[in-house]
Amino acid sequence: MTLEEGFSDQQEDLRVSFRRLLVEKAPSETVRRVIQQDPGYDHALWMQFAELGVAGLGIPEQFGGSGGGVPELIVIAEEMGRVLVPSPWFSTNVLAAHAVLAAEDSAAASELLPDLCNGRITATVALAEQGGEWRHPSSSMRATPAGDRYRISGVTTYVSDGCASDLVVCVADTAAGRSLFVVPVDDVGVLRRPLSSLDLTRRMAEVTFDEAPGRLVGSDGAADQVVNRVTALAALVLAGEATGGAARCLDTAVDYAKMRVQFGRSIGSFQAIKHLCAEGLVDVESARSALYRAMWALHERETSAGMLIHLAKALCCDTYMSAAIDNIQVHGGVGFTWEHDAHLHYRRAQVTRLLFDDPTSHRDRLMTHLLDEINGNRIA
Amino acid sequence: MRDDLVTHDDVRRAVRRFLAEAFDSKLTVRNWLERLFDAGWACPTWPVGFGGLDLGPDLAGAAYEEFGRAGLPGPPSGLARLLAGPTLLAHGSEGQKRHHVPRIMLAEETWCQLFSEPEAGSDLAGLQTTARRDGDSYVVTGQKVWTSGALDADVGMLLVRTNSDVRKHRGLTYLVLDMSSSGVEVRPLRQMTGDELFAEVFLNEVVIPVSNVVGAVGDGWSVAMTTLANERLALGAHSSLRFRISPLAGSRNTPEQQITVGELMTRPVAAEPESASGGAMVGRGIDALLGLAVKSGRSSDPHVRQALARLYTLDRANAWNTLRAESAARAGRAPGPEASLGKLMASRIARAWREAATAIAGADAMLAGSDGPLDGLLARQFLFAPAPSIYGGTDQIQRNVVGERVLGLAKEADPSRDIPFRQIRAAAGGQKARPRPSSNSGEFGS
Numbered sequence: 001m002t003l004e005e006g007f008s009d010q011q012e013d014l015r016v017s018f019r020r021l022l023v024e025k026a027p028s029e030t031v032r033r034v035i036q037q038d039p040g041y042d043h044a045l046w047m048q049f050a051e052l053g054v055a056g057l058g059i060p061e062q063f064g065g066s067g068g069g070v071p072e073l074i075v076i077a078e079e080m081g082r083v084l085v086p087s088p089w090f091s092t093n094v095l096a097a098h099a100v101l102a103a104e105d106s107a108a109a110s111e112l113l114p115d116l117c118n119g120r121i122t123a124t125v126a127l128a129e130q131g132g133e134w135r136h137p138s139s140s141m142r143a144t145p146a147g148d149r150y151r152i153s154g155v156t157t158y159v160s161d162g163c164a165s166d167l168v169v170c171v172a173d174t175a176a177g178r179s180l181f182v183v184p185v186d187d188v189g190v191l192r193r194p195l196s197s198l199d200l201t202r203r204m205a206e207v208t209f210d211e212a213p214g215r216l217v218g219s220d221g222a223a224d225q226v227v228n229r230v231t232a233l234a235a236l237v238l239a240g241e242a243t244g245g246a247a248r249c250l251d252t253a254v255d256y257a258k259m260r261v262q263f264g265r266s267i268g269s270f271q272a273i274k275h276l277c278a279e280g281l282v283d284v285e286s287a288r289s290a291l292y293r294a295m296w297a298l299h300e301r302e303t304s305a306g307m308l309i310h311l312a313k314a315l316c317c318d319t320y321m322s323a324a325i326d327n328i329q330v331h332g333g334v335g336f337t338w339e340h341d342a343h344l345h346y347r348r349a350q351v352t353r354l355l356f357d358d359p360t361s362h363r364d365r366l367m368t369h370l371l372d373e374i375n376g377n378r379i380a
Numbered sequence: 381m382r383d384d385l386v387t388h389d390d391v392r393r394a395v396r397r398f399l400a401e402a403f404d405s406k407l408t409v410r411n412w413l414e415r416l417f418d419a420g421w422a423c424p425t426w427p428v429g430f431g432g433l434d435l436g437p438d439l440a441g442a443a444y445e446e447f448g449r450a451g452l453p454g455p456p457s458g459l460a461r462l463l464a465g466p467t468l469l470a471h472g473s474e475g476q477k478r479h480h481v482p483r484i485m486l487a488e489e490t491w492c493q494l495f496s497e498p499e500a501g502s503d504l505a506g507l508q509t510t511a512r513r514d515g516d517s518y519v520v521t522g523q524k525v526w527t528s529g530a531l532d533a534d535v536g537m538l539l540v541r542t543n544s545d546v547r548k549h550r551g552l553t554y555l556v557l558d559m560s561s562s563g564v565e566v567r568p569l570r571q572m573t574g575d576e577l578f579a580e581v582f583l584n585e586v587v588i589p590v591s592n593v594v595g596a597v598g599d600g601w602s603v604a605m606t607t608l609a610n611e612r613l614a615l616g617a618h619s620s621l622r623f624r625i626s627p628l629a630g631s632r633n634t635p636e637q638q639i640t641v642g643e644l645m646t647r648p649v650a651a652e653p654e655s656a657s658g659g660a661m662v663g664r665g666i667d668a669l670l671g672l673a674v675k676s677g678r679s680s681d682p683h684v685r686q687a688l689a690r691l692y693t694l695d696r697a698n699a700w701n702t703l704r705a706e707s708a709a710r711a712g713r714a715p716g717p718e719a720s721l722g723k724l725m726a727s728r729i730a731r732a733w734r735e736a737a738t739a740i741a742g743a744d745a746m747l748a749g750s751d752g753p754l755d756g757l758l759a760r761q762f763l764f765a766p767a768p769s770i771y772g773g774t775d776q777i778q779r780n781v782v783g784e785r786v787l788g789l790a791k792e793a794d795p796s797r798d799i800p801f802r803q804i805r806a807a808a809g810g811q812k813a814r815p816r817p818s819s820n821s822g823e824f825g826s
Contacts, residue, residue, distance in 0.1 A: 004438060004441075006704075006707060258789060265790065266790045269792060274779065274783035275779040277789065278720075278780075278783040281721065281787060282724050285704075285721055286694075288704075290700065311692075311693050314689070314693065315693050363686055363693070364682070366689045366693070371679055374671065
């Protein structure tokens with residue numbers, strides 16, 4: 001499939017039915033209620049996601065997943081991003097399950113993935129340390145062999161749903177190099193501290209490992225490619241959420257501009273407002289194009305996928321931020337109130353652009369790819 | 381659409397078959413264009429009998445790709461092909477279509493667009509050039525301005541007022557003007573780049589046959605909207621729906637049509653006129669900038685890298701937007717207001733190019749000509765950068781189009797919209813006659 005061909009009918013159906021589900025089950029009142037209590041998401045809705053196969057997207061059926069590929073993940077991400085539904089989907093399915101899958105360890109996959117896909121167990125991936133980058137994970141993490149397990153020590157942070165997860169997938173250095181581990185959180189060696197996240201609809205935690213018992217997943221010293229795959233997928237899914245959120249902010253602003261009357265005219269008839277919305281549409285459509293182009297590239301395993309994801313993550317997250325800001329501006333005083341959802345998007349936009357590396361750093365990596373291409377052409 | 385042209389592969393095979401039968405590099409350009417026209421490959425999205433095959437943009441794209449792979453030339457991609465052709469096909473009489481469409485595709489005619497006037501720019505419907513009916517003719521008097529390519533044009537798309545007693549949008553009529561008519565005077569205008577690519581056109585009692593009316597008398601506005609929608613698409617889109625090489629067109633370039641196709645294909649590519657496509661122009665320049673950054677050792681500077689990545693991102697996003705829009709329009713719908721998105725993107729790209737280029741070149745960006753970076757390209761593009769956000773409808777007008785016709789926001793207030801044209805002038809004249817304060821005396825607007 002390609003950008004020209006677009007989504008299949010099945011994928012479009014998935015979007016329609018998932019949007020309908022979220023409209024029904026995750027209206028703003030519900031979202032606002034569940035974020036005030038633990039675990040920070042609606043457990044019944046999560047179980048429903050599992051029933052629908054959303055919790056096992058992208059995971060082969062032999063491991064209990066529901067199949068599908070990158071396009072299905074992006075459809076879900078966009079729709080989740082529109083309504084800001086708090087859910088362990090990103091941490092459990094996108095991060096943890098795909099990390100285990102990428103490790104190419106069929107024993108671990110057979111054992112761990114079915115429970116992640118059916119929603120019984122939630123999990124997350126811990127990569128960053130404070131101020132650090134996701135693609136170059138925490139350098140403080142160490143693992144030493146202890147019988148058939150390893151003892152893991154170190155500090156990770158900005159861990160999505162860290163406090164609500166049953167398992168933490170992490171990366172730590174062994175004698176052989178960077179390796180992937182799964183650690184159950186109920187061990188005394190795992191200390192989880194909830195962080196006060198700016199984004200009220202996405203919780204995160206600091207996770208400290210102190211001689212915590214971990215199971216090696218994949219070969220010893222072979223975690224680099226897992227990190228590459230998971231950070232790429234995470235960046236793309238966040239770009240999808242950002243695009244959905246941006247589209248929603250624009251829709252909300254346009255609706256309000258049509259309805260709100262001042263000086264005897266709807267405010268959308270004033271160029272100051274109209275032009276803001278028009279530029280917003282250029283932004284959102286461009287973000288969509290970049291998102292879908294990168295999505296098909298990753299789905300079809302094109303060599304340019306990595307570069308296109310850097311482009312999309314930067315563009316979609318910048319677009320979300322500006323759409324969230326403009327949405328507040330168009331609404332005026334109402335947009336600055338606690339009761340209006342505009343601030344929930346503004347908060348999410350800030351976190352989405354910083355999670356899994358910020359736009360500046362993604363643009364910088366995009367340049368590295370472009371310059372490599374030029375040099376490659378020169379040699380060839 | 382033809383039954384045997386359903387998939388990309390069908391189209392590719394058909395093109396290859398056509399090439400095997402019809403192509404010979406010793407053909408004259410003229411003869412090659414005739415063969416393309418007769419077979420329907422000149423513009424595959426156009427109707428059968430008019431150089432096309434009624435293909436959707438998706439399948440047409442496959443055909444263009446196939447011709448592109450073989451490096452073959454096609455009809456010129458100027459205003460004649462991009463604006464006049466689609467307008468005539470949508471609104472023209474059978475006679476007009478039969479006369480002009482082949483001439484456009486065989487590079488015989490170049491066209492210019494006679495819309496804007498000194499007193500009617502963004503408010504195009506307020507134009508004042510008038511056409512008076514006289515038997516089987518109209519007699520036209522007035523002045524047009526910002527007319528690209530007017531000096532070389534054989535034919536003009538002319539919008540005039542045929543009735544001043546109705547609302548301004550209602551009294552307009554669209555005419556085909558033979559630019560060699562008596563009373564047509566073209567005076568070149570010098571642009572800020574130093575070039576003379578556009579002109580002002582004076583029309584003094586020019587006689588135009590009534591049979592040259594496109595669409596209905598008084599319905600010129602909707603005909604002009606077709607032209608403008610196609611213009612937005614052409615200026616903004618990063619369209620893949622075109623031949624990559626084409627000969628110069630028009631009666632002033634007839635020698636060009638007598639050389640062989642082989643000669644046309646092997647000669648160095650002439651610079652495309654800047655006004656032809658903002659997107660394409662700047663797109664070519666990105667590679668030049670990347671090369672300059674590497675050569676001048678600036679490619680590791682963080683500011684330069686961000687500027688270049690932003691430029692690259694905008695350019696790609698515009699290309700992908702176009703691709704998505706083209707596929708969405710598979711049914712062969714005429715370009716709608718969505719094309720304004722591409723037009724706005726082209727403006728952004730021109731600005732991003734200017735900033736990235738300046739970041740790379742530093743103080744050298746003060747220099748032009750052969751002293752300047754990239755043999756003067758940087759300076760030329762710097763000077764050209766303000767143009768895309770003005771020509772073909774300003775960014776401000778495009779934002780109105782997007783806001784009103786795509787997003788559905790309420791229309792801009794226009795007190796002149798609902799009164800007869802004649803009364804607008806009187807009202808505006810009355811205001812102008814008021815004495816103006818000579819300095820900031822505290823009086824605002826009027």
